[in-house]
Amino acid sequence: MSVFHLAERENTLQQLTNENATFIWYHLILIVVRLMTNYGNSKDKVIAEFRVSYYHDAAKQMKINYFEQNYSPMRAFWWYTRDSFVCRLLNKPLRTQNTEIIFKFRFFINDLCNQIKQSYHQYLDTHSSIMDHQLTVYRGKRLSITELDLLKNNINELISMNSFLSATLNQNVAILFADAIDQWNESSRLQSVLFTVDINNMSNKEMTPFAILKSYSCSPDNNEEEVLFTISTIFKVHLVE
Structure with a gap:
């Protein structure tokens, strides 16, 4: 559950004059998320999230298998721009500021930011x-x-x-x-x-x-x-x- 938006409302824009405290907290959380990239097995948790989201989609499950076997940090751009599940499932928790899901994506967020x-x-x-x-x-x-x-x-x-x-x-x-x-x-x-x-x-x-x-x-x-x-x-x- 998001510590910011309990209703999980997507929020693309954030106005900083009136929401400065929220922005600072969110920014600090993202810093911590990146620092904890190597904590636990983030990739396995993300793959599990993918599989749950596309449980009945055989084609997506094949793409998830390919991601599991072939992902590398230097191909973060490639996966983000591919017409697949990665971009969609990544940006939704970011827009809703769902820290639980964001934490699962920490390895990919860190790789993408670095690239x-x-x-x-x-x-x-x-x-x-x-x-x-x-x-x-x-x-x-x-x-x-x-x-x-x-x-x-x-x-x-x-x-x-x-x-x-x-x-x-x-x-x-x-x-x-x-x-x-x-x-x-x-x-x-x-x-x-x-x-x-x-x-x-x-x-x-x-x-x-x-x-x-x-x-x-x-x-x-x-x-x-x-x-x-x-x-x-x-x-x-x-x-x-």
Whole structure:
């Protein structure tokens, strides 16, 4: 059971001005989770969680067997980007802040964070000759009215994403993910939103890292041009239109 959300309500966004204490506690818990990566057999517990979740799905059980036999820390990106159970079952407890399930995933969270950081440092080294290097990425997402109002009410404030966050270098891909054809459909409980994220001050290797996944993805030839931000990345809201 989550110590934060007893009703297990998914919460993608976290506003830091009013929820600063919750953010700090959650961030500290994630640090502890990573420090305890080698405590017990985390991988076996995650695999057991997978098998329970897909008990009646023979195809998924075969993929779980493959994961059990072939997973390695340096392939965390590959497994995260694969159209499988890993990403879905990982991000749900992160969004609900379900610490019990998060703790089971500690080995994969740690591996993914480490690989993101390593990739980010390599990216900085490659672009070190560019002064004031900046990057713009995009994210398409359908948000509830409540989440959208949260953004509108927090212009120039900080927000945090509770899970790993995927974006793309390709704006057209983000628009597809936002399902913008249904934009502002009054009958829909979800609204299509296109995020534009400007990344600045990338000379500092201690900045919250991100990774461009094209060369690491399980499908390196696809056109999604995915960018992955590490868990609990903080963003500043500049404009909501």
